[in-house]
Amino acid sequence: MGRRASSDHEANRCLLLLLPVTGLLSCAFVYTIILSTTTNSDPQLVKLPKRTSSWSDDSECCRGVENLELWGSAVKWGSEFRFNSSKECCSACKAMCTGADGPCLCDSWVFCGTREACGPKFGECWLKKQKDTLAPERQDSGEKVVWTSGLIFGKGEGIVGMETEHGTLHIKLLPDCAPHSVNYILQLLEIRHCAGCHFYRAEGRGRLWDSEGNHIKDASFGPPFALIQGTLEAQGSTLNKIPTEACPSIRRGSVAWVGSGPEFFISLANHDEWNKAYTVFGTVLPEDMKIAEKIAKLPTKPDAWNNVNVSVLEQPVPLLMRRIKHNHASAD
Known part of the structure; x- marks a missing residue:
């Protein structure tokens, strides 16, 4: 299965794309992110200034x-x-x-x-x-x-599992940053299934970011865009529109919505250039990032979304959201 434009379900996939534009004045950069909520609608064009706030904010x-x-x-x-x-x-x-x-x-x-x-x-x-x-x-x-x-989730609390055939990604939810988003995840846990939830796009860090997620000096910002992308829309469930709840920046391990969901991505790198454009509702525990990297290395095929080259998985990876029974010792 790839991205099928003829299917209404597939048409709801939001597209997370970044087009770097080099400026000529004061070495400033302006980045254009194109998000398309459906293949039949006009793309939403957002021009973002260079990020100046710090991670501590x-x-x-x-x-x-x-x-x-x-x-x-x-x-x-x-x-x-x-x-x-x-x-x-x-x-x-x-x-x-x-x-x-x-x-x-x-x-x-x-x-x-x-x-x-x-x-x-x-x-x-x-x-x-x-x-x-x-x-x-x-x-x-x-x-x-x-x-x-x-x-408020304390240390070792508020952790859910995103279970795949390649391993379980333990995700620390951030209710104080994205309460509406976390409510949606808790609703997914209540229905005890996530039929239709899967990863369908995978792009590694390439030579643009190092193993810690830091951007290589003078390298481009993609493609590849250092992320794995999927959907958390369970068949038979109704998704209420999730408001933008931008708080954290995109760091390696960040789990964020594309637009208002249910399309989401897990970042494999630090994307300061995205300037808090996406709602981050969780973060993958560091020791589980090897699973995300493994998914990013699965066989892909090229595609073009809004004239930008992307890589989609030859075989989508199903996922299941589940509760974690015991506290995870390494969680913050």
């Missing part, structure tokens, strides 16, 4: 899902614990999940941040503990719900 990521109230045992009562923003509430939960004092005391938070809708509850920050962080207890959701809620 990503530590400031602290988001939740609006109109959602998570339940669970309270470790801080919101009636006595208030903040001005959901980010402050999230940070308070993170502070109780440093890993220095054993298991996380707080793994979920609930905040009421709309003064008119919340009334006397405005500013309440409830810090809670879930029985199962991969299946959090929901009290209510919908437009009438005034609460914003989020999850």
Whole structure:
């Protein structure tokens, strides 16, 4: 199976492409990324400036899902614990999940941040503990719900397995950076199958990036584009549009959506030139990157997407999303 333009299912594949353009002034670079949500629609052209922010900025990521109230045992009562923003509430939960004092005391938070809708509850920050962080207890959701809620995964927690015939990629989810995306992954775990989920594109690092994912000086930025790409759209399931939740940059091991999903990719290199253009919702544990590299070396055939040369797998690699029963010792 390749990329079949005549199939509606295949037509939903988003195309992740990078076209480097060399500038003449101040040695600046401008990069054009072409994303096509369907083969029948016009490509979306995005011009991105050179990235100037540092990787450390990503530590400031602290988001939740609006109109959602998570339940669970309270470790801080919101009636006595208030903040001005959901980010402050999230940070308070993170502070109780440093890993220095054993298991996380707080793994979920609930905040009421709309003064008119919340009334006397405005500013309440409830810090809670879930029985199962991969299946959090929901009290209510919908437009009438005034609460914003989020999850925090501590060391060794929030890890799911992307199982393939070549091995299992252990992925640490990032709910504080991409809460809507992580919710979708948790929904995939609930249906206990991922029929139709697979990798279909594979491009190695070539001579453009070293084994650590660092770009070689004066080399181009592709092709190849140093990634493996696939879809996480399970047959029979409905995908709600996932909003852009850009927080981390694309690093070696980053797992990110193409557009709003369900097309995704795992990066084999550090792509600072992509300037946080994609929603990163997880990261492959370093010791499992050899599996991703193995998939990238499988037999491919050339194709052209929007006039850019890509490599698609001769035989797609099916994958299954599954829970990891035990904590993974090397996870951050």
